[in-house]
Amino acid sequence: MSATPLWRRAVAEGIGTGLLVTVVVGSGIAASKLSPNDVGLQLLENAFATALGLAVLILMIGPVSGAHFNPVVSVVDWWIGRSSGAGLTPRDLGAYIPAQVIGAVLGAVLANLMYDEAAVSWSTTERSAGHLWLGEIVATAGLIVLIFALASSGRAALAPAAVGAYIGSAYWFTSSTSFANPAVTIGRAFSDTFAGIAPGSLPGFVIAQLIGAAVGVGLLRLLYPTAGRAADDVVTPHTKTPANTGAST
Template sequence: MTALPLWRRAIAEGIGTGLLVTVVVGSGIAAASLSPNDVGLQLLENAFATALGLAVLILMIGPVSGAHFNPVVSAVDWWIGRRSGAGLTPRDLAAYIPAQIIGAALGALLANLMYDEAAVSWSTTDRSAGHLWLGEVVATAGLIVLIFALAASGRASIAPAAVGAYIGSAYWFTSSTSFANPAVTIGRAFSDTFAGIAPGSLPGFVIAQVIGAAVGVALVRLLYPAVGRAADEVVVPHTPASTGASP
Protein backbone atom coordinates (compact mmCIF):
# COMPACT_ATOMS: atom_id res chain seq x y z
CA MET A 1 0.00 0.00 0.00
CA THR A 2 1.03 3.61 -0.52
CA ALA A 3 0.60 5.94 2.41
CA LEU A 4 -1.64 8.91 1.82
CA PRO A 5 0.13 12.27 2.28
CA LEU A 6 -0.04 13.58 5.81
CA TRP A 7 -1.53 16.88 4.68
CA ARG A 8 -4.45 15.04 3.10
CA ARG A 9 -5.05 12.93 6.20
CA ALA A 10 -4.86 16.01 8.43
CA ILE A 11 -7.36 17.88 6.27
CA ALA A 12 -9.65 14.85 6.43
CA GLU A 13 -9.44 14.91 10.23
CA GLY A 14 -10.25 18.62 10.26
CA ILE A 15 -13.22 18.19 7.95
CA GLY A 16 -14.55 15.18 9.83
CA THR A 17 -14.21 16.80 13.25
CA GLY A 18 -15.73 20.02 11.96
CA LEU A 19 -18.74 18.27 10.49
CA LEU A 20 -19.17 16.30 13.71
CA VAL A 21 -19.38 19.54 15.68
CA THR A 22 -21.76 20.92 13.07
CA VAL A 23 -24.00 17.91 13.66
CA VAL A 24 -23.82 18.27 17.45
CA VAL A 25 -24.37 22.02 17.59
CA GLY A 26 -26.79 22.21 14.67
CA SER A 27 -29.02 19.44 15.98
CA GLY A 28 -28.88 21.08 19.42
CA ILE A 29 -30.10 24.38 18.00
CA ALA A 30 -32.85 22.61 16.04
CA ALA A 31 -33.91 20.59 19.07
CA ALA A 32 -34.22 23.70 21.24
CA SER A 33 -36.33 25.35 18.54
CA LEU A 34 -38.57 22.36 17.82
CA SER A 35 -39.09 21.26 21.44
CA PRO A 36 -38.62 24.44 23.50
CA ASN A 37 -40.46 23.18 26.58
CA ASP A 38 -39.09 19.64 26.81
CA VAL A 39 -35.41 19.30 27.70
CA GLY A 40 -35.60 15.50 27.65
CA LEU A 41 -36.88 15.51 24.09
CA GLN A 42 -34.20 18.02 23.11
CA LEU A 43 -31.54 15.67 24.44
CA LEU A 44 -33.07 12.73 22.60
CA GLU A 45 -33.10 14.64 19.32
CA ASN A 46 -29.52 15.84 19.84
CA ALA A 47 -28.28 12.36 20.76
CA PHE A 48 -30.07 10.65 17.86
CA ALA A 49 -28.67 13.07 15.28
CA THR A 50 -25.16 12.85 16.76
CA ALA A 51 -25.12 9.04 16.79
CA LEU A 52 -26.23 8.80 13.16
CA GLY A 53 -24.02 11.67 12.01
CA LEU A 54 -20.93 10.23 13.67
CA ALA A 55 -21.48 6.82 12.07
CA VAL A 56 -21.84 8.39 8.62
CA LEU A 57 -18.76 10.59 9.07
CA ILE A 58 -16.64 7.59 10.09
CA LEU A 59 -17.75 5.81 6.93
CA MET A 60 -16.92 8.87 4.81
CA ILE A 61 -13.57 9.87 6.30
CA GLY A 62 -12.28 6.62 7.81
CA PRO A 63 -10.53 5.20 4.73
CA VAL A 64 -8.48 8.41 4.45
CA SER A 65 -7.36 9.15 8.01
CA GLY A 66 -8.89 6.50 10.26
CA ALA A 67 -11.63 8.94 11.36
CA HIS A 68 -10.23 9.70 14.80
CA PHE A 69 -11.94 13.12 15.09
CA ASN A 70 -10.65 13.19 18.67
CA PRO A 71 -7.26 14.22 20.13
CA VAL A 72 -7.34 11.62 22.89
CA VAL A 73 -8.04 8.83 20.39
CA SER A 74 -5.12 10.01 18.26
CA ALA A 75 -2.83 10.33 21.28
CA VAL A 76 -3.73 6.86 22.54
CA ASP A 77 -3.23 5.44 19.03
CA TRP A 78 0.32 6.81 19.03
CA TRP A 79 1.00 5.70 22.62
CA ILE A 80 -0.27 2.15 22.20
CA GLY A 81 1.28 1.55 18.79
CA ARG A 82 4.65 3.24 19.27
CA ARG A 83 6.59 0.11 20.34
CA SER A 84 5.24 -2.08 17.55
CA GLY A 85 5.70 0.50 14.81
CA ALA A 86 1.98 0.81 14.20
CA GLY A 87 -0.46 3.67 14.61
CA LEU A 88 0.31 7.36 14.36
CA THR A 89 3.83 8.75 14.42
CA PRO A 90 4.70 11.87 16.48
CA ARG A 91 4.66 13.83 13.22
CA ASP A 92 1.17 12.53 12.45
CA LEU A 93 0.01 13.46 15.93
CA ALA A 94 1.38 16.98 15.56
CA ALA A 95 -0.74 17.39 12.43
CA TYR A 96 -3.89 15.56 13.52
CA ILE A 97 -4.56 17.35 16.81
CA PRO A 98 -4.40 20.97 15.55
CA ALA A 99 -6.49 19.97 12.53
CA GLN A 100 -9.12 18.45 14.81
CA ILE A 101 -9.29 21.51 17.07
CA ILE A 102 -9.42 24.01 14.21
CA GLY A 103 -12.01 21.91 12.43
CA ALA A 104 -14.14 21.74 15.57
CA ALA A 105 -14.16 25.54 15.95
CA LEU A 106 -15.07 26.04 12.29
CA GLY A 107 -17.79 23.41 12.56
CA ALA A 108 -19.44 25.35 15.39
CA LEU A 109 -19.27 28.55 13.33
CA LEU A 110 -20.92 26.76 10.40
CA ALA A 111 -23.76 25.49 12.58
CA ASN A 112 -24.30 28.94 14.07
CA LEU A 113 -24.47 30.56 10.65
CA MET A 114 -26.85 27.94 9.24
CA TYR A 115 -29.33 28.85 11.95
CA ASP A 116 -28.85 32.60 11.54
CA GLU A 117 -27.00 32.91 14.83
CA ALA A 118 -23.90 35.03 15.38
CA ALA A 119 -20.87 33.25 13.93
CA VAL A 120 -19.35 33.12 17.42
CA SER A 121 -21.48 33.34 20.54
CA TRP A 122 -19.50 32.11 23.51
CA SER A 123 -21.50 29.61 25.51
CA THR A 124 -22.73 30.58 28.96
CA THR A 125 -23.65 27.03 29.97
CA ASP A 126 -21.56 26.27 33.05
CA ARG A 127 -20.57 22.62 33.35
CA SER A 128 -18.08 22.85 36.21
CA ALA A 129 -18.94 20.15 38.75
CA GLY A 130 -17.29 17.02 40.07
CA HIS A 131 -20.07 14.67 39.02
CA LEU A 132 -19.86 15.99 35.45
CA TRP A 133 -16.09 15.45 35.38
CA LEU A 134 -16.64 11.90 36.60
CA GLY A 135 -19.13 11.43 33.78
CA GLU A 136 -16.47 12.55 31.30
CA VAL A 137 -13.93 10.11 32.75
CA VAL A 138 -16.42 7.26 32.32
CA ALA A 139 -17.51 8.35 28.83
CA THR A 140 -13.96 8.75 27.52
CA ALA A 141 -12.66 5.53 29.08
CA GLY A 142 -15.53 3.59 27.55
CA LEU A 143 -14.93 5.12 24.13
CA ILE A 144 -11.22 4.24 24.22
CA VAL A 145 -11.90 0.66 25.29
CA LEU A 146 -14.53 0.22 22.58
CA ILE A 147 -12.42 1.59 19.74
CA PHE A 148 -9.24 -0.29 20.61
CA ALA A 149 -11.05 -3.52 21.52
CA LEU A 150 -12.63 -3.51 18.07
CA ALA A 151 -9.24 -2.98 16.44
CA ALA A 152 -7.50 -5.64 18.56
CA SER A 153 -10.18 -8.25 17.90
CA GLY A 154 -10.35 -7.69 14.15
CA ARG A 155 -13.77 -6.03 14.18
CA ALA A 156 -12.79 -2.48 13.26
CA SER A 157 -15.09 -2.64 10.24
CA ILE A 158 -18.11 -2.32 12.54
CA ALA A 159 -16.73 0.77 14.28
CA PRO A 160 -19.05 3.24 12.51
CA ALA A 161 -22.15 1.60 13.96
CA ALA A 162 -20.56 0.68 17.29
CA VAL A 163 -19.02 4.08 18.01
CA GLY A 164 -22.17 5.89 16.93
CA ALA A 165 -24.28 3.66 19.15
CA TYR A 166 -21.95 4.14 22.12
CA ILE A 167 -21.95 7.93 21.89
CA GLY A 168 -25.73 7.98 21.41
CA SER A 169 -26.26 5.88 24.52
CA ALA A 170 -23.61 7.72 26.55
CA TYR A 171 -25.55 10.95 26.02
CA TRP A 172 -28.05 9.36 28.40
CA PHE A 173 -26.11 7.21 30.86
CA THR A 174 -23.41 9.77 31.72
CA SER A 175 -24.07 12.87 33.80
CA SER A 176 -22.05 15.02 31.37
CA THR A 177 -23.92 13.85 28.23
CA SER A 178 -20.66 12.36 26.98
CA PHE A 179 -18.52 14.96 25.27
CA ALA A 180 -15.56 12.49 25.47
CA ASN A 181 -13.53 14.57 23.02
CA PRO A 182 -11.34 17.63 23.73
CA ALA A 183 -11.70 19.05 20.21
CA VAL A 184 -15.48 18.74 20.20
CA THR A 185 -15.57 20.21 23.72
CA ILE A 186 -13.61 23.26 22.54
CA GLY A 187 -15.82 23.60 19.47
CA ARG A 188 -18.99 23.56 21.54
CA ALA A 189 -17.76 26.57 23.50
CA PHE A 190 -18.23 28.70 20.36
CA SER A 191 -22.03 28.42 20.46
CA ASP A 192 -24.31 29.70 23.22
CA THR A 193 -26.97 27.12 22.43
CA PHE A 194 -28.33 23.85 23.80
CA ALA A 195 -25.11 21.93 23.12
CA GLY A 196 -22.71 24.59 24.39
CA ILE A 197 -20.21 24.63 27.22
CA ALA A 198 -18.85 27.80 28.84
CA PRO A 199 -15.16 28.47 28.09
CA GLY A 200 -14.47 28.47 31.83
CA SER A 201 -15.67 24.87 32.02
CA LEU A 202 -13.27 23.64 29.34
CA PRO A 203 -10.22 22.87 31.53
CA GLY A 204 -12.15 20.58 33.88
CA PHE A 205 -13.72 18.65 31.01
CA VAL A 206 -10.49 18.28 29.05
CA ILE A 207 -8.56 17.11 32.14
CA ALA A 208 -11.31 14.59 32.88
CA GLN A 209 -11.15 13.34 29.28
CA VAL A 210 -7.39 12.86 29.50
CA ILE A 211 -7.81 10.93 32.75
CA GLY A 212 -10.54 8.86 31.12
CA ALA A 213 -8.25 8.09 28.20
CA ALA A 214 -5.54 6.86 30.61
CA VAL A 215 -8.08 4.65 32.37
CA GLY A 216 -9.19 3.33 28.99
CA VAL A 217 -5.60 2.50 28.01
CA ALA A 218 -5.10 0.56 31.24
CA LEU A 219 -8.31 -1.41 30.70
CA VAL A 220 -7.72 -2.21 27.06
CA ARG A 221 -4.14 -3.34 27.77
CA LEU A 222 -5.47 -5.60 30.50
CA LEU A 223 -8.09 -7.11 28.22
CA TYR A 224 -6.11 -7.12 24.94
CA PRO A 225 -2.35 -7.25 25.67
CA ALA A 226 -1.42 -7.30 21.98
CA VAL A 227 -3.52 -4.25 21.10
CA GLY A 228 -0.47 -2.25 19.98
CA ARG A 229 -0.10 -4.31 16.81
CA ALA A 230 -3.61 -3.28 15.72
CA ALA A 231 -3.08 0.49 16.07
CA ASP A 232 -3.28 0.97 12.28
CA GLU A 233 -6.91 -0.19 12.44
CA VAL A 234 -8.04 2.71 14.68
CA VAL A 235 -10.81 3.88 14.33
CA VAL A 236 -11.36 1.97 11.10
CA PRO A 237 -8.87 0.27 8.75
CA HIS A 238 -6.94 2.83 6.73
CA THR A 239 -3.63 3.24 4.95
CA PRO A 240 -0.88 3.20 7.62
CA ALA A 241 1.48 6.16 7.66
CA SER A 242 4.48 3.88 8.17
CA THR A 243 4.36 2.26 4.70
CA GLY A 244 4.92 3.48 1.17
CA ALA A 245 5.89 6.97 0.19
CA SER A 246 6.62 9.49 2.87
CA PRO A 247 3.98 12.19 3.43
Protein backbone atom coordinates in the same frame (compact mmCIF):
# COMPACT_ATOMS: atom_id res chain seq x y z
CA MET B 1 1.69 3.22 7.98
CA SER B 2 -0.91 4.87 5.76
CA ALA B 3 -0.15 5.33 2.08
CA THR B 4 -2.16 8.56 2.11
CA PRO B 5 -0.07 11.77 2.44
CA LEU B 6 -0.13 13.32 5.89
CA TRP B 7 -1.52 16.63 4.65
CA ARG B 8 -4.53 14.85 3.16
CA ARG B 9 -5.12 12.87 6.32
CA ALA B 10 -4.90 16.04 8.43
CA VAL B 11 -7.37 17.82 6.18
CA ALA B 12 -9.69 14.82 6.44
CA GLU B 13 -9.45 14.93 10.24
CA GLY B 14 -10.26 18.63 10.21
CA ILE B 15 -13.25 18.16 7.94
CA GLY B 16 -14.54 15.16 9.85
CA THR B 17 -14.20 16.78 13.26
CA GLY B 18 -15.72 20.00 11.95
CA LEU B 19 -18.75 18.23 10.52
CA LEU B 20 -19.15 16.27 13.74
CA VAL B 21 -19.36 19.52 15.71
CA THR B 22 -21.74 20.90 13.09
CA VAL B 23 -23.99 17.89 13.68
CA VAL B 24 -23.79 18.24 17.48
CA VAL B 25 -24.36 21.99 17.61
CA GLY B 26 -26.76 22.18 14.67
CA SER B 27 -29.00 19.40 15.95
CA GLY B 28 -28.92 21.02 19.39
CA ILE B 29 -30.13 24.33 17.93
CA ALA B 30 -32.81 22.55 15.91
CA ALA B 31 -33.95 20.56 18.96
CA SER B 32 -34.31 23.70 21.07
CA LYS B 33 -36.42 25.30 18.34
CA LEU B 34 -38.59 22.23 17.70
CA SER B 35 -39.13 21.26 21.34
CA PRO B 36 -38.64 24.49 23.31
CA ASN B 37 -40.45 23.30 26.42
CA ASP B 38 -39.10 19.76 26.73
CA VAL B 39 -35.41 19.41 27.62
CA GLY B 40 -35.61 15.61 27.62
CA LEU B 41 -36.91 15.57 24.07
CA GLN B 42 -34.25 18.08 23.04
CA LEU B 43 -31.57 15.76 24.40
CA LEU B 44 -33.10 12.79 22.59
CA GLU B 45 -33.14 14.66 19.29
CA ASN B 46 -29.57 15.86 19.80
CA ALA B 47 -28.31 12.40 20.76
CA PHE B 48 -30.10 10.66 17.88
CA ALA B 49 -28.70 13.05 15.27
CA THR B 50 -25.20 12.85 16.76
CA ALA B 51 -25.15 9.04 16.82
CA LEU B 52 -26.24 8.78 13.19
CA GLY B 53 -24.03 11.64 12.02
CA LEU B 54 -20.94 10.20 13.69
CA ALA B 55 -21.51 6.79 12.09
CA VAL B 56 -21.86 8.38 8.65
CA LEU B 57 -18.75 10.54 9.09
CA ILE B 58 -16.65 7.54 10.13
CA LEU B 59 -17.77 5.72 6.98
CA MET B 60 -17.03 8.77 4.84
CA ILE B 61 -13.67 9.87 6.28
CA GLY B 62 -12.33 6.64 7.79
CA PRO B 63 -10.58 5.26 4.69
CA VAL B 64 -8.52 8.46 4.43
CA SER B 65 -7.41 9.19 8.00
CA GLY B 66 -8.91 6.52 10.23
CA ALA B 67 -11.64 8.94 11.37
CA HIS B 68 -10.22 9.71 14.80
CA PHE B 69 -11.97 13.11 15.07
CA ASN B 70 -10.70 13.18 18.67
CA PRO B 71 -7.30 14.16 20.15
CA VAL B 72 -7.46 11.54 22.91
CA VAL B 73 -8.05 8.78 20.36
CA SER B 74 -5.07 10.03 18.36
CA VAL B 75 -2.83 10.26 21.42
CA VAL B 76 -3.76 6.76 22.59
CA ASP B 77 -3.25 5.42 19.05
CA TRP B 78 0.28 6.82 19.07
CA TRP B 79 0.99 5.74 22.64
CA ILE B 80 -0.03 2.10 22.45
CA GLY B 81 1.23 1.58 18.89
CA ARG B 82 4.80 2.76 19.57
CA SER B 83 6.27 -0.60 20.56
CA SER B 84 4.91 -2.41 17.51
CA GLY B 85 5.58 0.33 14.97
CA ALA B 86 1.86 0.78 14.28
CA GLY B 87 -0.45 3.74 14.64
CA LEU B 88 0.37 7.42 14.43
CA THR B 89 3.89 8.79 14.53
CA PRO B 90 4.74 11.94 16.54
CA ARG B 91 4.70 13.85 13.25
CA ASP B 92 1.22 12.52 12.48
CA LEU B 93 0.07 13.49 15.95
CA GLY B 94 1.41 17.00 15.46
CA ALA B 95 -0.76 17.37 12.36
CA TYR B 96 -3.89 15.56 13.54
CA ILE B 97 -4.53 17.41 16.80
CA PRO B 98 -4.38 21.00 15.46
CA ALA B 99 -6.52 19.95 12.49
CA GLN B 100 -9.11 18.44 14.82
CA VAL B 101 -9.28 21.52 17.05
CA ILE B 102 -9.43 24.00 14.16
CA GLY B 103 -12.03 21.87 12.43
CA ALA B 104 -14.14 21.73 15.59
CA VAL B 105 -14.17 25.52 15.95
CA LEU B 106 -15.08 26.03 12.30
CA GLY B 107 -17.79 23.38 12.61
CA ALA B 108 -19.43 25.31 15.44
CA VAL B 109 -19.23 28.52 13.40
CA LEU B 110 -20.87 26.76 10.45
CA ALA B 111 -23.73 25.47 12.61
CA ASN B 112 -24.26 28.93 14.09
CA LEU B 113 -24.42 30.54 10.65
CA MET B 114 -26.80 27.92 9.25
CA TYR B 115 -29.30 28.83 11.97
CA ASP B 116 -28.81 32.59 11.54
CA GLU B 117 -26.96 32.91 14.84
CA ALA B 118 -23.85 35.01 15.37
CA ALA B 119 -20.82 33.26 13.89
CA VAL B 120 -19.26 33.12 17.36
CA SER B 121 -21.28 33.39 20.55
CA TRP B 122 -19.42 32.20 23.63
CA SER B 123 -21.47 29.65 25.52
CA THR B 124 -22.76 30.59 28.95
CA THR B 125 -23.69 27.03 29.96
CA GLU B 126 -21.60 26.21 33.02
CA ARG B 127 -20.60 22.55 33.32
CA SER B 128 -18.20 22.62 36.26
CA ALA B 129 -18.94 19.97 38.88
CA GLY B 130 -17.29 16.81 40.13
CA HIS B 131 -20.08 14.50 39.01
CA LEU B 132 -19.85 15.89 35.47
CA TRP B 133 -16.09 15.34 35.39
CA LEU B 134 -16.65 11.77 36.58
CA GLY B 135 -19.13 11.33 33.75
CA GLU B 136 -16.49 12.49 31.28
CA ILE B 137 -13.94 10.06 32.69
CA VAL B 138 -16.39 7.18 32.27
CA ALA B 139 -17.48 8.28 28.80
CA THR B 140 -13.93 8.72 27.50
CA ALA B 141 -12.58 5.51 29.02
CA GLY B 142 -15.43 3.51 27.50
CA LEU B 143 -14.91 5.08 24.09
CA ILE B 144 -11.20 4.26 24.11
CA VAL B 145 -11.76 0.66 25.14
CA LEU B 146 -14.49 0.19 22.52
CA ILE B 147 -12.48 1.59 19.63
CA PHE B 148 -9.28 -0.31 20.36
CA ALA B 149 -11.08 -3.52 21.33
CA LEU B 150 -12.79 -3.54 17.95
CA ALA B 151 -9.48 -3.05 16.14
CA SER B 152 -7.63 -5.61 18.26
CA SER B 153 -10.27 -8.29 17.73
CA GLY B 154 -10.52 -7.77 13.98
CA ARG B 155 -13.92 -6.09 14.10
CA ALA B 156 -12.92 -2.56 13.08
CA ALA B 157 -15.49 -2.70 10.28
CA LEU B 158 -18.16 -2.44 12.97
CA ALA B 159 -16.74 0.84 14.30
CA PRO B 160 -19.14 3.23 12.53
CA ALA B 161 -22.23 1.60 14.02
CA ALA B 162 -20.64 0.70 17.34
CA VAL B 163 -19.05 4.09 18.04
CA GLY B 164 -22.19 5.94 16.96
CA ALA B 165 -24.30 3.71 19.21
CA TYR B 166 -21.95 4.17 22.15
CA ILE B 167 -21.96 7.96 21.93
CA GLY B 168 -25.72 8.02 21.44
CA SER B 169 -26.27 5.91 24.55
CA ALA B 170 -23.62 7.75 26.58
CA TYR B 171 -25.59 10.97 26.07
CA TRP B 172 -28.06 9.35 28.46
CA PHE B 173 -26.11 7.17 30.88
CA THR B 174 -23.41 9.74 31.74
CA SER B 175 -24.08 12.85 33.79
CA SER B 176 -22.02 14.99 31.38
CA THR B 177 -23.89 13.86 28.22
CA SER B 178 -20.63 12.36 26.96
CA PHE B 179 -18.49 14.99 25.27
CA ALA B 180 -15.53 12.53 25.49
CA ASN B 181 -13.51 14.61 23.04
CA PRO B 182 -11.29 17.66 23.78
CA ALA B 183 -11.62 19.09 20.26
CA VAL B 184 -15.40 18.81 20.24
CA THR B 185 -15.49 20.28 23.75
CA ILE B 186 -13.53 23.33 22.60
CA GLY B 187 -15.71 23.71 19.50
CA ARG B 188 -18.90 23.65 21.55
CA ALA B 189 -17.68 26.64 23.57
CA PHE B 190 -18.13 28.79 20.46
CA SER B 191 -21.92 28.45 20.43
CA ASP B 192 -24.22 29.76 23.15
CA THR B 193 -26.88 27.19 22.31
CA PHE B 194 -28.27 23.93 23.66
CA ALA B 195 -25.05 21.97 23.09
CA GLY B 196 -22.66 24.65 24.34
CA ILE B 197 -20.20 24.68 27.22
CA ALA B 198 -18.87 27.83 28.88
CA PRO B 199 -15.17 28.51 28.21
CA GLY B 200 -14.52 28.47 31.95
CA SER B 201 -15.73 24.87 32.08
CA LEU B 202 -13.30 23.69 29.40
CA PRO B 203 -10.27 22.90 31.60
CA GLY B 204 -12.18 20.58 33.93
CA PHE B 205 -13.74 18.68 31.04
CA VAL B 206 -10.50 18.33 29.08
CA ILE B 207 -8.58 17.15 32.15
CA ALA B 208 -11.32 14.61 32.88
CA GLN B 209 -11.14 13.38 29.29
CA LEU B 210 -7.37 12.92 29.55
CA ILE B 211 -7.83 10.98 32.79
CA GLY B 212 -10.49 8.89 31.08
CA ALA B 213 -8.10 8.14 28.23
CA ALA B 214 -5.48 6.98 30.74
CA VAL B 215 -8.06 4.77 32.44
CA GLY B 216 -9.01 3.38 29.03
CA VAL B 217 -5.37 2.55 28.26
CA GLY B 218 -5.10 0.74 31.59
CA LEU B 219 -8.19 -1.32 30.81
CA LEU B 220 -6.82 -2.12 27.37
CA ARG B 221 -3.55 -3.36 28.89
CA LEU B 222 -5.60 -5.67 31.08
CA LEU B 223 -8.15 -6.91 28.55
CA TYR B 224 -6.37 -6.55 25.19
CA PRO B 225 -2.61 -6.53 25.85
CA THR B 226 -1.76 -6.72 22.13
CA ALA B 227 -4.11 -3.90 21.09
CA GLY B 228 -1.18 -1.74 19.97
CA ARG B 229 -0.51 -4.04 17.03
CA ALA B 230 -3.86 -3.06 15.52
CA ALA B 231 -3.37 0.71 15.92
CA ASP B 232 -3.40 1.18 12.15
CA ASP B 233 -7.03 0.02 12.14
CA VAL B 234 -8.22 2.76 14.53
CA VAL B 235 -10.92 3.94 14.23
CA THR B 236 -11.28 2.20 10.87
CA PRO B 237 -8.62 0.59 8.63
CA HIS B 238 -6.75 3.16 6.56
CA THR B 239 -3.35 1.63 5.82
CA LYS B 240 -3.82 0.87 2.13
CA THR B 241 -4.87 2.90 -0.86
CA PRO B 242 -8.03 1.42 -2.45
CA ALA B 243 -7.23 -0.56 -5.59
CA ASN B 244 -8.29 0.35 -9.13
CA THR B 245 -9.49 3.84 -8.24
CA GLY B 246 -7.04 5.70 -10.42
CA ALA B 247 -6.43 8.07 -7.52
CA SER B 248 -3.05 9.73 -7.20
CA THR B 249 -1.33 11.26 -4.21
